[in-house]
Amino acid sequence: xxxxxxxxxxxxxxxxxxxxxxxxxxxxxxxxxxxxxxxxxxxxxxxxxxxxxxxxxxxxxxxxxxxxxxxxxxxxxxxxxxxxxxxxxxxxxxxxxxxxxxxxxxxxxxxxxxxxxxxxxxxxxxxxxxxxxxxxxxxxxxxxxxxxxxxxxxxxxxxxxxxxxxxxxxxxxxxxxxxxxxxxxxxxxxxxxxxxxxxxxxxxxxxxxxxxxxxxxxxxxxxxxxxxxxxxxxxxxxxxxxxxxxxxxxxxxxxxxxxxxxxxxxxxxxxxxxxxxxxxxxxxxxxxxxxxxxxxxxxxxxxxxxxxxxxxxxxxxxxxxxxxxxxxxxxxxxxxxxxxxxxxxxxxxxxxxxxxxxxxxxxxxxxxxxxxxxxxxxxxxxxxx
Numbered sequence: 001x002x003x004x005x006x007x008x009x010x011x012x013x014x015x016x017x018x019x020x021x022x023x024x025x026x027x028x029x030x031x032x033x034x035x036x037x038x039x040x041x042x043x044x045x046x047x048x049x050x051x052x053x054x055x056x057x058x059x060x061x062x063x064x065x066x067x068x069x070x071x072x073x074x075x076x077x078x079x080x081x082x083x084x085x086x087x088x089x090x091x092x093x094x095x096x097x098x099x100x101x102x103x104x105x106x107x108x109x110x111x112x113x114x115x116x117x118x119x120x121x122x123x124x125x126x127x128x129x130x131x132x133x134x135x136x137x138x139x140x141x142x143x144x145x146x147x148x149x150x151x152x153x154x155x156x157x158x159x160x161x162x163x164x165x166x167x168x169x170x171x172x173x174x175x176x177x178x179x180x181x182x183x184x185x186x187x188x189x190x191x192x193x194x195x196x197x198x199x200x201x202x203x204x205x206x207x208x209x210x211x212x213x214x215x216x217x218x219x220x221x222x223x224x225x226x227x228x229x230x231x232x233x234x235x236x237x238x239x240x241x242x243x244x245x246x247x248x249x250x251x252x253x254x255x256x257x258x259x260x261x262x263x264x265x266x267x268x269x270x271x272x273x274x275x276x277x278x279x280x281x282x283x284x285x286x287x288x289x290x291x292x293x294x295x296x297x298x299x300x301x302x303x304x305x306x307x308x309x310x311x312x313x314x315x316x317x318x319x320x321x322x323x324x325x326x327x328x329x330x331x332x333x334x335x336x337x338x339x340x341x342x343x344x345x346x347x348x349x350x351x352x353x354x355x356x357x358x359x360x361x362x363x364x365x366x367x368x369x370x371x372x373x374x375x376x377x378x379x380x381x382x383x384x385x
Contacts (some may be wrong), residue, residue, distance in 0.1 A: 003129055007136040020133040021048045027125050033060050033109035035069050042073055069093050069107045076104050096130045098138035105137045173206035208249050219276045229358055230270040233381040236299055237263050239271055243278035253291040261300035266381040267307050273355045280348035281311045281374045289315025307380045312373035326365055327353040
């Protein structure tokens with residue numbers, strides 16, 4: 001009953017395997033070798049040494065032992081030590097069946113002591129535990145496949161929505177750029193300096209918006225395709241300074257200040273992704289607040305493990321609805337916005353949330369007495385780590 005309870009509570013296949021071997025070693029004290037199956041192949045073995053030297057590890061994981069384990073897997077039969085099939089092995093290899101007698105989900109090897117044979121009672125108990133192990137691994141596999149299917153379906157839906165949104169949102173700036181450039185090309189000698197400047201400014205603003213969109217899409221791709229997120233020590237001061245060099249047009253109409261508690265403060269993250277977070281939040285403030293609004297960036301060590309970033313402005317407050325859905329994908333807000341803020345896919349703040357949470361940080365926003373503040377945390381880097 002204890003074994004069944006522990007296997008049912010396991011959250012990962014490694015937990016199931018560890019629990020199974022621990023219970024088996026209580027019955028028969030011996031080194032054990034566990035091969036999990038994936039895509040009709042055995043994965044590299046996990047070896048649980050018992051009273052053997054580390055050199056024994058290589059003996060139990062030799063090509064010969066792997067070949068015998070593979071035979072047991074493919075044929076669904078016992079092999080190795082004490083059997084008539086390849087008895088020269090160091091272990092007795094037992095197939096572990098899943099939901100049906102024909103589905104082998106793993107193989108376990110028991111280094112049986114020649115001086116202590118496997119008693120009938122012990123053998124039956126071991127087989128019983130292996131049956132429970134096989135059922136647990138099968139359930140875990142089904143759950144994992146279901147999760148993968150749900151994630152894939154969700155991602156496909158997001159991609160379809162994103163593609164529709166991009167197709168719609170790109171049309172306006174590209175049309176404006178094309179139209180303004182065409183007018184300048186055909187009517188250059190007939191236009192006044194003021195008219196030319198207006199067209200140049202329109203081209204510049206639309207192309208800047210497109211660059212911002214592309215940067216966000218590249219960051220999303222970088223985040224989704226990273227099997228292993230980059231965790232390297234990055235100087236916060238460098239991140240802030242680089243961020244301020246890539247703000248959207250209109251930043252010069254705001255007063256932006258930076259308060260960094262320690263110029264040597266460092267975080268563990270990917271600098272490019274964190275730069276994109278800061279750009280998105282500051283640009284959001286630029287787009288949604290009147291000219292001359294103050295934007296303040298404050299960074300300090302929150303505790304021994306985290307650095308906190310605060311980006312505040314003294315512009316209009318957010319509605320409760322905006323605060324509740326601010327970081328949702330494709331959410332662009334319900335309150336009345338300045339004209340320059342009305343364009344947008346609503347992926348910037350959602351991307352910020354994905355990036356920060358990927359580094360086990362938190363991100364949120366709150367209304368102040370006068371304005372709004374965005375907060376997020378990142379893991380700190382120190383020489384002690």
